[in-house]
Amino acid sequence: MVKEVVKVGMLGLGTVGSGVYKILQSNASLIARKTGARIEVVKVLVRDTSKNRGLDIPEGILTDNPDDVLKDESVDIVVEVMGGIGKARDYALAALQQGKSLVTANKDMMAVYGEELFMAASENRCDLMFEASVAGGIPIIKVLKQSLAANRIEQVMGIVNGTTNYMLTRMTLDGSEFKDVLAEAQARGYAEADPTNDIEGFDAARKIAILASIVFNTRISLDKVYVEGITRISAEDIKYACELGYVVKLLGIAKDTSNGIEVRVHPVLLPETHPLAAVNDVFNAVFVKGDAVGETMFYGRGAGELPTASAVTADIMDAARNILHRVQGIVGCTCFEERPLKPMGDVRTRNYLRLRVVDKPGVLAQIALIFGENQVSLATVFQKETVEGKAELVLVTHEVAEKNLKQALQGIEQLPVVEEVCNAIRVEDQS
Amino acid sequence: MVKEVVKVGMLGLGTVGSGVYKILQSNASLIARKTGARIEVVKVLVRDTSKNRGLDIPEGILTDNPDDVLKDESVDIVVEVMGGIGKARDYALAALQQGKSLVTANKDMMAVYGEELFMAASENRCDLMFEASVAGGIPIIKVLKQSLAANRIEQVMGIVNGTTNYMLTRMTLDGSEFKDVLAEAQARGYAEADPTNDIEGFDAARKIAILASIVFNTRISLDKVYVEGITRISAEDIKYACELGYVVKLLGIAKDTSNGIEVRVHPVLLPETHPLAAVNDVFNAVFVKGDAVGETMFYGRGAGELPTASAVTADIMDAARNILHRVQGIVGCTCFEERPLKPMGDVRTRNYLRLRVVDKPGVLAQIALIFGENQVSLATVFQKETVEGKAELVLVTHEVAEKNLKQALQGIEQLPVVEEVCNAIRVEDQS
Numbered sequence: 001m002v003k004e005v006v007k008v009g010m011l012g013l014g015t016v017g018s019g020v021y022k023i024l025q026s027n028a029s030l031i032a033r034k035t036g037a038r039i040e041v042v043k044v045l046v047r048d049t050s051k052n053r054g055l056d057i058p059e060g061i062l063t064d065n066p067d068d069v070l071k072d073e074s075v076d077i078v079v080e081v082m083g084g085i086g087k088a089r090d091y092a093l094a095a096l097q098q099g100k101s102l103v104t105a106n107k108d109m110m111a112v113y114g115e116e117l118f119m120a121a122s123e124n125r126c127d128l129m130f131e132a133s134v135a136g137g138i139p140i141i142k143v144l145k146q147s148l149a150a151n152r153i154e155q156v157m158g159i160v161n162g163t164t165n166y167m168l169t170r171m172t173l174d175g176s177e178f179k180d181v182l183a184e185a186q187a188r189g190y191a192e193a194d195p196t197n198d199i200e201g202f203d204a205a206r207k208i209a210i211l212a213s214i215v216f217n218t219r220i221s222l223d224k225v226y227v228e229g230i231t232r233i234s235a236e237d238i239k240y241a242c243e244l245g246y247v248v249k250l251l252g253i254a255k256d257t258s259n260g261i262e263v264r265v266h267p268v269l270l271p272e273t274h275p276l277a278a279v280n281d282v283f284n285a286v287f288v289k290g291d292a293v294g295e296t297m298f299y300g301r302g303a304g305e306l307p308t309a310s311a312v313t314a315d316i317m318d319a320a321r322n323i324l325h326r327v328q329g330i331v332g333c334t335c336f337e338e339r340p341l342k343p344m345g346d347v348r349t350r351n352y353l354r355l356r357v358v359d360k361p362g363v364l365a366q367i368a369l370i371f372g373e374n375q376v377s378l379a380t381v382f383q384k385e386t387v388e389g390k391a392e393l394v395l396v397t398h399e400v401a402e403k404n405l406k407q408a409l410q411g412i413e414q415l416p417v418v419e420e421v422c423n424a425i426r427v428e429d430q431s
Numbered sequence: 432m433v434k435e436v437v438k439v440g441m442l443g444l445g446t447v448g449s450g451v452y453k454i455l456q457s458n459a460s461l462i463a464r465k466t467g468a469r470i471e472v473v474k475v476l477v478r479d480t481s482k483n484r485g486l487d488i489p490e491g492i493l494t495d496n497p498d499d500v501l502k503d504e505s506v507d508i509v510v511e512v513m514g515g516i517g518k519a520r521d522y523a524l525a526a527l528q529q530g531k532s533l534v535t536a537n538k539d540m541m542a543v544y545g546e547e548l549f550m551a552a553s554e555n556r557c558d559l560m561f562e563a564s565v566a567g568g569i570p571i572i573k574v575l576k577q578s579l580a581a582n583r584i585e586q587v588m589g590i591v592n593g594t595t596n597y598m599l600t601r602m603t604l605d606g607s608e609f610k611d612v613l614a615e616a617q618a619r620g621y622a623e624a625d626p627t628n629d630i631e632g633f634d635a636a637r638k639i640a641i642l643a644s645i646v647f648n649t650r651i652s653l654d655k656v657y658v659e660g661i662t663r664i665s666a667e668d669i670k671y672a673c674e675l676g677y678v679v680k681l682l683g684i685a686k687d688t689s690n691g692i693e694v695r696v697h698p699v700l701l702p703e704t705h706p707l708a709a710v711n712d713v714f715n716a717v718f719v720k721g722d723a724v725g726e727t728m729f730y731g732r733g734a735g736e737l738p739t740a741s742a743v744t745a746d747i748m749d750a751a752r753n754i755l756h757r758v759q760g761i762v763g764c765t766c767f768e769e770r771p772l773k774p775m776g777d778v779r780t781r782n783y784l785r786l787r788v789v790d791k792p793g794v795l796a797q798i799a800l801i802f803g804e805n806q807v808s809l810a811t812v813f814q815k816e817t818v819e820g821k822a823e824l825v826l827v828t829h830e831v832a833e834k835n836l837k838q839a840l841q842g843i844e845q846l847p848v849v850e851e852v853c854n855a856i857r858v859e860d861q862s
Contacts, residue, residue, distance in 0.1 A: 023581050023723050033648070033767050034580050131578070137724035139570075139578030147562070147570030149465050150454050150744035217464070275730060278709050292454050292741035293568035293731060299706060300727035310723035313581035327756045336464050 006037050006320040009069035009100075010044040011091050012082030013053060013062075016105050016132070017044070019309025020079060020316075021055055035317045036324050043069045045082070045091075070094045077319050079312060080104040089113045096120040096128065101319040101328055105132035105312050111206035111222045114213065118333035127328050129315035134207045135160050135284045137307030138300040139314075144214045144288070145331055151290030153215035156254040157428065160207040162282035162302045163191045163198035164230050164250045168238070168267075169280040172247060177235050190282060200229035201250060201265040208252030211286070212263040215254060217337040220263050226344045228266035237354060237423050240394050241269050244352070244380065247277045251428065260342030269352050269427040345403030350379065350427035352396050355412070356419040359391035363417045367393070370415070374408035376400045390419060396427065437468050437751040440500035440531075441475040442522050443513030444484060444493075447536050447563070448475070450740025451510060451747070452486055466748045467755050474500045476513070476522075501525045508750050510743060511535040520544045527551040527559065532750040532759055536563035536743050542637035542653045545644065549764035558759050560746035565638045566591050566715045568738030569731040570745075575645045575719070576762055582721030584646035587685040588859065591638040593713035593733045594622045594629040595661050595681045599669075599698075600711040603678060608666050621713060631660035632681060632696040639683030642717070643694040646685060648768040651694050657775045659697035668785060668854050671825050672700045675783070675811065678708045682859065691773030700783050700858040776834030781810065781858035783827050786843070787850040790822035794848045798824070801846070805839035807831045821850060827858065 008024075010017055024031065024039055032038045041061065049062040069075060070091060078095035082088050085108045092109065095102050097120060104110065110117070110133050121128035131141045135158065144153070159165050167181045167190075176184075182199065185191035197203045205225045212220040230250050238248050246269035255262040270277050275297045279285040284302025289295050301307035322328045357363050364381070371378060380396040397405065409421050439455075441448055455462065455470055463469045472492065480493040500506060501522060509526035513519050516539045523540065526533050528551060535541065541548070541564050552559035562572045566589065575584070590596050594616060601612045613630065616622035628634045636656045643651040661681050669679050677700035686693040701708050706728045710716040715733025720726050732738035753759045788794050795812070802809060811827040828836065840852050 019723070027581060027583060027722075030583065030648075031581060034765060138727060139574050142578055143570050143574065146749060147573050147745050148741065149748050150458060150462060150741055152458060152461065217461075275709070278706070290741060291458075292450070292737040292744070294735075294738050296569060296729075296731035298727075298729055301725045304725075306723040307725050310579065310581055310721060313723070314578050317580050318577060321761060325756075325758045325761050327758050327761070330752060330756050330758070334465060 003324055004037055005040050006035070006076050006323055007040055007042045007074050008077045008079055008316060009072060009075035010041060010079045010081065011066070011069060011088070012080065013044050013046050014081065014083070015305045016308045016312060017081040018053060018055060019305035020081065020312050021057070023306070023309050023313045025056065031313070031317060035320045037320060039316060039320055042075060043072055045069050066091055070098060075100055076323050077101045077103060077316055079316060080106055081312065083108070085109050085112050092117055093120055096124050096126050099124050099126060101127035101323065103129045103312055103315040103319055105130070105308055107133040107206045107210060111209045114210070115219050115335070121329060122332055125329050127319045127322055129319055130210070131315050132308045132311035134210050135286055136300070136302040136304065137310045138284060138286065138298050138302065139311070140211070140286050140298050141214065143298060144211065145334060148288060148290050148293055148296070151292045152256070153288060153290050154256050155289040156211050156215055156286060157276060158208065158211065158252045158286040159249055159276055159279050159284050160252050160286065160302060161198055161204045161250060162284060163195065165279065165284070166190050166282045168230065168233070168248055168250065171233070171235055172238050172242070175235050175239065178231065178233060199231055201227045204250060204252045204265045208254055208263060208265055211252065212254035212261070213335055216256065216261050216339050217334050218261070218339040219335040220341070224263060224341055226264040226266070230267050232423055233267055234423065237425065240354065240384070241352065244269070244396065245272055246270060246427070247272050248425065249276060251276070253428070257342065259346065260340045262342050262347050264344065264347065267425050269425055271429060345401065345406070347402045348399050349402070350397055350399050350429060351405055352425045352427055353394070354422040355393040355395070356422055357391055357393055358417045358419065359386045359389050360417070364393070366415055366417060367412055370411040371408050374404045374411070376405055376408045434755055435468055436471050437466070437507050437754055438471050438473045438505050439508045439510055439747060440503060440506035441472060441510045441512065442497070442500060442519070443511065444475050444477045445512065445514070446736045447739045447743060448512040449484060449486060450736035451512065451743045452488070454737070454740050454744045456487065462744070462748060466751045468751060470747060470751055473505060474503055476500050497522055501529060506531055507754050508532045508534060508747060510747060511537055512743065514539070516540050516543050523548055524551055527555050527557050530555050530557060532558035532754065534560045534743055534746040534750055536561070536739055538564040538637045538641060542640045545641070546650050546766070552760060553763055556760050558750045558753055560750055561641070562746050563739045563742035565641050566717055567731070567733040567735065568741045569715060569717065569729050569733065570742070571642070571717050571729050572645065574729060575642065576765060579719065579721050579724055579727070582723045583687070584719060584721050585687050586720040587642050587646055587717060588707060589639065589642065589683045589717040590680055590707055590710050590715050591683050591717065591733060592629055592635045592681060593715060594626065596710065596715070597621050597713045599661065599664070599679055599681065602664070602666055603669050603673070606666050606670065609662065609664060630662055632658045635681060635683045635696045639685055639694060639696055642683065643685035643692070644766055647687065647692050647770050648765050649692070649770040650766040651772070655694060655772055657695040657697070661698050663854055664698055665854065668856060671785065671815070672783065675700070675827065676703055677701060677858070678703050679856065680707060682707070684859070688773065690777065691771045693773050693778050695775065695778065698856050700856055702860060776832065776837070778833045779830050781828055781830050781860060782836055783856045783858055784825070785853040786824040786826070787853055788822055788824055789848045789850065790817045790820050791848070795824070797846055797848060798843055801842040802839050805835045805842070807836055807839045
């Protein structure tokens with residue numbers, strides 16, 4: 001090996017960027033020994049070069065001109081930790097076109113421009129690594145691309161959004177309502193002022209799109225992912241779920257079935273014995289079932305300065321090693337198939353339903369009739385709390401196609417004795 | 432790439448070997464697409480070539496002559512799945528000396544001959560991969576060597592022996608005694624006729640020696656690992672532990688402390704909220720704490736035909752890719768340090784103690800005096816079940832050095848009022 005230093009240019013020095021800078025400094029000799037060369041940050045693009053960041057950065061490293069990073073011929077690896085999908089994508093593409101390997105933590109960019117970026121990486125024989133884009137510090141991208149590569153993956157189910165997992169955990173343990181927990185999460189800095197991305201499931205959707213693309217070797221664009229957030233989950237639903245032996249989690253789900261693949265994000269009732277059921281607070285975990293390995297799970301912190309930077313830095317080390325050995329792109333894009341996606345209406349699950357009805361004889365018969373007409377059969381029915389002539393019915397269906405359930409619920413909503421279909425949550429039993 | 436086929440020679444076709452053969456057959460096209468070449472098994476060393484194995488193996492593949500594998504120039508990768516440490520080591524070494532990459536599932540061989548094999552791999556510029564040697568199908572070796580490589584690893588704690596985890600789970604859930612559960616495990620095929628290796632902790636010791644060598648970049652030979660099995664654990668201990676909020680697990684532990692590294696295997700009381708506490712039955716899990724990533728856990732099946740074969744096959748694919756790109760050994764041995772190992776006497780933990788004593792006034796005072804003289808301070812004391820003038824004392828100490836506790840217990844055993852020190856189990860609180 002001739003090269004003794006691998007040079008890194010960073011785009012962004014926010015939370016994750018600072019973390020990367022700190023790790024590269026504090027663990028420098030360890031990293032050099034393992035990689036085979038010293039890794040040196042030579043340029044960092046920031047908005048404001050005069051801002052004090054509490055980091056020990058030599059003169060001349062910070063710049064507000066992207067070309068100082070992208071067109072610096074000495075830069076071997078560009079690390080994109082600025083976020084967003086506009087400039088980030090332009091810079092990432094420019095870096096790859098200059099023959100620089102790219103390491104990114106940017107799930108939004110990967111979910112939207114993954115294909116374009118991988119084509120550029122392939123054409124220019126560069127690495128494109130994105131371990132940190134899903135589940136922060138948890139090794140999952142490389143695990144799926146390499147460690148479990150001999151498997152046909154049957155199922156991936158992930159708690160990949162820390163904000164919503166924190167909120168559901170608090171609702172479960174304290175019995176609090178959604179809006180109170182959201183306010184608390186915002187006060188603690190776990191949820192943003194505009195929490196839409198997290199609570200509506202959009203963040204989780206980007207992550208499951210990335211994971212599904214890898215495990216099914218098929219490019220899954222974001223618009224193909226069915227998404228439903230947790231805003232309709234009430235403390236009552238969680239309490240009833242618990243009585244039935246379930247916990248409520250927001251999952252990203254990718255499943256291989258005989259009639260197509262499923263990629264979806266929504267709240268689920270998960271048996272309390274499932275390994276994911278014990279994953280609480282802001283922790284993330286990805287459950288993977290392969291035809292050979294069986295059930296596995298990968299657990300850790302899905303966000304935060306140093307956890308996310310741990311994943312970014314590991315990618316930098318792998319990319320550096322590949323540069324030293326001149327094998328950039330040795331593990332490239334794996335989307336070599338185009339597998340058909342199942343329409344959401346054909347997805348089959350069991351379902352938890354909560355209905356508010358008039359409390360008088362014959363109501364259940366009317367409801368059951370409509371379920372029957374739509375091929376929905378019931379596994380469990382119980383009536384809860386009668387207040388002022390109104391009763392709450394909690395039902396769990398056997399497995400049924402989404403479209404049949406929807407049609408049944410539409411019919412049931414029309415019944416004069418039914419005041420409201422309060423909630424319908426899919427049940428993911430072990431399968 | 433010129434090469435279109437990477438040729439594999441296998442040593443052994445037992446449980447794991449058959450699994451590897453099956454996966455390479457059933458997932459052949461997937462594996463070829465991901466690797467960049469077809470992977471073909473050209474020779475398999477077996478004891479009896481005429482035995483019917485229920486596998487679809489072409490004529491001429493099976494052989495009882497090791498040279499047919501080791502000296503076949505067309506063989507690129509040798510897969511050692513025969514087990515044992517005598518011939519396995521000789522053949523593995525011969526393969527590496529012939530310039531063939533080696534994939535092995537053999538923890539015994541790696542724990543004993545790891546250094547010698549890595550030297551041969553390095554001299555001959557070959558890969559030596561051993562993902563399957565620890566925790567079966569769970570990706571942990573590559574995770575530690577690459578995905579978490581930017582971290583200083585502070586702690587590894589693993590449930591790495593399925594047999595003992597099954598036994599402890601049954602003892603916990605059913606309240607059964609050790610010997611009954613052992614008989615049941617043997618009947619189910621989870622424990623061998625001679626269960627010594629599992630129940631005395633020797634199997635776990637090999638695995639933690641391998642993991643510790645990786646995370647501390649220091650060759651930890653098997654004889655350096657402190658080992659204690661689960662044969663003294665009683666249903667009573669488990670019951671008391673549960674009352675105190677703990678579960679009992681056999682752990683392999685590797686810890687980095689300010690005055691040296693610790694590598695040990697023994698039963699522990701683990702807080703019931705610890706992620707490892709929920710890992711039951713034959714499942715394995717490895718908990719890793721790094722300075723950047725924080726707490727992570729990797730969960731799955733630690734043994735079995737296909738889970739173990741999943742890890743072996745992933746290694747074959749990585750080795751094949753490295754051969755195709757001519758970068759064998761790109762990630763080699765990482766034991767580039769020689770960190771001092773802490774003597775077991777200096778290891779500090781909290782401890783659960785169960786004593787049988789004479790039930791009369793002043794007994795606790797005598798015991799407490801000896802603890803005090805040896806710098807052992809007590810966090811919890813409670814007296815259980817008095818039968819025929821004898822009482823059981825359950826105590827939990829504050830953190831104390833092993834040697835001080837030992838000395839105290841020796842003194843206490845001499846007391847006429849103490850009938851027996853029934854058990855002493857270390858407590859691993861979150862730290």
